[in-house]
Amino acid sequence: MGDAWGRPLRADVPVTCVLDAHVHSPILGSPAEANEYLRGLLSMGLGGAVILGIPPTRELLSTVTLDDVSNEYERNRDLVERFAAAVSSKLTPEALYLTAERFIDGYCQFKRHSEISALSNFELLYPANLSLGTDELARSLEEALRRGFGGFKVISTFFFRRLDDPAVETVIEVADSNDVPVTVHSGCDPGIWELPKYCKYGDPSRLDPILSRHRNVRVVLAHAGSYSAIAPGVFMEEALDLVRRYPEVYADTAALPPELAEMVLRDFPRGKVMYGSDYPAVADEDPRRYMEDVFLTMESAGHPESELEEYAQGTAGRVFSIECSDWI
Numbered sequence: 603m604g605d606a607w608g609r610p611l612r613a614d615v616p617v618t619c620v621l622d623a624h625v626h627s628p629i630l631g632s633p634a635e636a637n638e639y640l641r642g643l644l645s646m647g648l649g650g651a652v653i654l655g656i657p658p659t660r661e662l663l664s665t666v667t668l669d670d671v672s673n674e675y676e677r678n679r680d681l682v683e684r685f686a687a688a689v690s691s692k693l694t695p696e697a698l699y700l701t702a703e704r705f706i707d708g709y710c711q712f713k714r715h716s717e718i719s720a721l722s723n724f725e726l727l728y729p730a731n732l733s734l735g736t737d738e739l740a741r742s743l744e745e746a747l748r749r750g751f752g753g754f755k756v757i758s759t760f761f762f763r764r765l766d767d768p769a770v771e772t773v774i775e776v777a778d779s780n781d782v783p784v785t786v787h788s789g790c791d792p793g794i795w796e797l798p799k800y801c802k803y804g805d806p807s808r809l810d811p812i813l814s815r816h817r818n819v820r821v822v823l824a825h826a827g828s829y830s831a832i833a834p835g836v837f838m839e840e841a842l843d844l845v846r847r848y849p850e851v852y853a854d855t856a857a858l859p860p861e862l863a864e865m866v867l868r869d870f871p872r873g874k875v876m877y878g879s880d881y882p883a884v885a886d887e888d889p890r891r892y893m894e895d896v897f898l899t900m901e902s903a904g905h906p907e908s909e910l911e912e913y914a915q916g917t918a919g920r921v922f923s924i925e926c927s928d929w930i
């Protein structure tokens with residue numbers, strides 16, 4: 603499929619260009635693999651993307667046993683059966699554990715970051731290793747900026763830590779002194795983090811005291827606090843509260859069902875919400891189709907063109923200092 607010049611057809615969306623504020627990268631072993639990955643992103647119709655690293659937390663996951671997960675599952679069996687019957691086969695203790703392992707092994711660190719960071723419409727966020735002591739963590743973050751990363755990613759769920767953890771404050775401090783943005787995971791996560799015992803680490807309200815001490819840092823609450831297979835919208839109110847009160851706190855709608863993404867765009871302050879997919883972590887989705895579904899849902903809900911442009915590219919462009927490029 604392509605146009606008269608053999609270029610891939612653009613996705614059918616009612617905006618001029620789309621930046622995806624939330625994608626992941628598989629492990630890229632060679633420059634050819636990195637190019638192939640970028641070509642894949644562009645051919646789904648994106649004009650640029652923010653690529654988020656996943657930190658190495660394999661050892662931490664191994665401290666949780668399948669028994670722990672089974673016990674927690676039993677405690678919440680009612681919830682799963684009542685609210686997630688359609689996906690319950692993916693929510694058995696074994697499936698949750700395997701998904702967690704697949705995530706951690708599949709999307710680790712970047713090897714080819716320098717090739718990607720040279721492109722002006724891609725930004726790479728370095729995954730903070732919250733297990734390090736604060737001094738070592740700060741050093742690793744400074745080093746990442748020297749290597750071409752343009753900001754940081756915090757995913758406290760994988761570390762079984764709350765967002766008021768001192769390590770999280772270290773990340774925000776280093777971002778503050780270098781004027782770079784931080785994407786902070788909020789909401790549950792696929793795998794064992796779907797269960798309340800582990801999902802609680804994604805509660806964004808815990809970030810409040812840290813934000814109150816660092817008001818200038820651009821912070822994006824990934825998933826607008828809302829990702830959960832069992833309880834979609836799980837921490838949406840908590841995320842909304844922070845986005846309302848702090849001028850530099852934003853949200854992305856990555857991995858949310860289109861109707862939920864539309865609720866976020868409708869209810870959150872104007873200019874604070876950005877499009878994201880979570881590609882390729884949300885494996886069953888055809889990414890181009892997901893993007894078209896999201897924008898179609900927004901358009902039919904009556905959001906004006908100017909608001910959709912901000913959602914598609916304006917806000918992410920400003921926060922991450924990247925330019926949406928229709929074709930490169």
Ligand SMILES: [Zn+2]
Nearest residue numbers: 624626880883
């Ligand atoms: Zn993600």
